[in-house]
Amino acid sequence: MASPKKKLQGLVAATITPMTEHGEINFSVIGQYVDYLVEEQGVKNIFVNGTTGEGLSLSVSERRQVAEEWVAKGRNKLDQVVIHVGALSLKDSQELARHAAEIGADGIAVIAPFFLKPRNKDILINFLKEVATAAPALPFYYYHIPALTGVKIRAEELLDGIQDKIPTFQGLKFSDTDLLDFGQCVDQNRQQQFAFLFGVDEQLLSALVMGATGAVGSTYNYMGKKTNQMLEAFERKDFSSALNHQFCIQRFINFVLKLDLDNCFCWTPDYVLHL
Template sequence: MSARSENPGASSELTAAGEPELRACAQPDPALAGTPRAEGTPPVRPALGCGRRGRNCSSRAGRGGHVVRGCRDKERAWEPERSGTGGLAAAGHLSNSMASPKKKLQGLVAATITPMTEHGEINFSVIGRYVDYLVEEQGVKNVFVNGTTGEGLSLSISERCRVAEEWVTKGRNKLDQIVIHVGALSLKESQELAQHAAEIGADGIAVIAPFFLKPWNKDVLINFLKEVAAAAPALPFYYYHIPALTGVKIRAEELLDGIQDKIPSFQGLKFSDTDLLDFGQCVDQNRQRQFAFLFGVDEQLLSALVMGATGAVGSTYNYLGKKTKQMLEAFERKDFSSALNHQFCIQRFINFVVKLGFGVSQTKAIMTLVSGIPMGPPRLPLQKASREFTDNAEAKLKSLDFLSCTDLKDGNMEACS
C-alpha cells in the first residue's frame, strides 16, 4: 500500500457474507471417512470445549491436506486440533528447528482486502473468485492476509482465523505462499493466531509491533516478537515494520542486528516506510543472510529494487499487479528506462488518488471497480468511499489505460498521460 494511504484517518469500510456452514460436534468428519490412521497415530479427538452449550465444531483441510478440527463460538476464536503425526499441524507445536520456507518469499505479494457485505459481515463466498482473479488476471501468486489493507486489527480473533482458513483452503494448489499477519495488542492473542496459522498450513506469519503500550527499545520489541514466533516455530517469521501507524520508531536496521540468534525462524521483514536509508542499511548489513526484504511503499518500489529489495507487499498489486510485474521484468533485464516509465505511470495514478483521499476504503472501491468482485464497505471507524471518488478513480484508470498499456517504450509516456 502507498505509505501515504496507510492513514488511520482515511476512509474505508468492510462487510461479509456466505460463511461456510459448520458441522455439529457429534457428526463424523467426512474428510476423515475411510482414511486409515497411520500406525501409532492417536485418533482425532473433539476439540476442547466440544459438547459445551453454545459451541459448534468445524473441520477444515489445511494446505497440504492436513485435516484441522476445532471449536468456535462468538466469544472465542476457533480452537484447532491436530490430526495425524506429520505436517505443519504437528510441527507448529513440537518442532524447535529453524523454519525453512519451501522457497524464498519474493516478487509481488498482494496485501489482501477483506471482502464485506453491506451488513458488515465478512463475505467469505467471494474469496475463491478473489484468488482466481489475482492468479489469472494479475499474475500475483503470493498473499499477505489480515494486514492493514485487510483491516486485520478491526476484525475479531475468530474472524481473523476464519479469513486465514478461507485463504489457505481456496489458495491450495493455486497460490505459492500465504503469509498470515498475526500481530495484536495482546501477546496471548497473537500467539493464538500464530499457532492457528501453523495448524491450517499457512506458509509464514508476520507480526506488527504492539502500538498502544509500546515497546520502548529494540530488546523489548524482540522479546515480544520472540514469544509470538515461539508459538509457531516451524513457520517462517516476518516482522511488519510500519512506524507511521504504530508509532514505534525503532529502526529496522537496529532490530535486524542479531535477530536470528534470538528468533531462529526469522526470515525477513515487510518494510512499510519511506526511510530508504534505514531500508538500505537493512539490506547492506545482512547480505550474508538469505532474508526476504519486502518493500511496502508501492509508489517507491523501483527505488527499493535498486537498493536490494527482494519483493514487495502492497495493496495496489491487487489491481495493478500486472502493470507492476512489467516494471519488475524491465528491471531484471536491465531496461532501466522502461522500468522508470512504468514506475512513473503507476505513480501518476497513486498521486491522483492520494490527493482525493486514499486509504483502505478507497482501495476496496477500486478493487471492486477493476475486478468486478464486490469488496463492500470497510468497518468503522473507516467510512465507505464516496461515489465521487469512485467516478474520479475510474476516469483516471481509463485515461492511463492500465488494462491494456503493456508496451511502454523509452520516452513513450503518452500512453499513460
C-alpha cells in the first residue's frame, strides 16, 4: 500500500495555472508562486491541474509540464504536491498518473468521467482503479465534485469497501455541500486513516465539525492565512473566533458571487486586487 510521508492535512491550495496573454502557460512565475504560498499564506500543500487550475482545459502535454514545474519548484519547500490526473480518456488519465509518479509527486486525484458518465458505483470504482493501478506507489484521492461532473453517486457509497478495490486509496476530496454525505463518509470510516479534505471554502467550519482533516480550495491561494487562523481557533476550541473568521471569509465569497461575473468561474487573486 502507498504510504505518504505523512497524512495530507491542513490547507491545500488548488493552484491556478498561470498563463501569458498569448494563452501559453507562464512557467516563469511558478517559483514565486510557491514562495508566496509558503511565506505569505502559510500554505504548504498544493493541488495541481484541478478545477481552479483548469486541468481539463489543458492538453495532456501541458498538464505534464505544469505538474513537473510545480513538483520541481516545490521541492524542499512544500510538504505535498497532489496532481489531479482525471480525464475522459482512461489512457490519458493513466499516462498522467504514471507521469506523476515518475516526477515525484506525493499523490494523485481523479474526478469521475463526466461525459459518458458511470451509471453506478461499480463502474466508477473500476475506472478509478484502472487509473490508480498505473501509479501503484502513489496515494490516491477521489475528487468528488458532483455539481461539475454531474455524477451523483454518493461519496459515502463509493467509500464503502474502497480499499479492497483500490489499495492505494488515501482519501476524499469532497467538493459538495451535502454535509450528510460528508459526515457519513467520516463516520463510517473512523477505523481508516483516510484524509477527508473539504472543498467548499465558505463552509469549511461546518465540515471541520463533521471531521474534515483538511481542505482543498481556490481561496487558500490568497486567504490561506485567514483560513489558517480559523483552523487554529477551531483547534483550540475557540469556536466564537473560528466563526468570526468563517463569516469574514463568507463575506468575501458572497461579495464575489454578487459581482455576477459572466463566465468567470475561477477564484483568482485578481478579484482580491479589485476589492
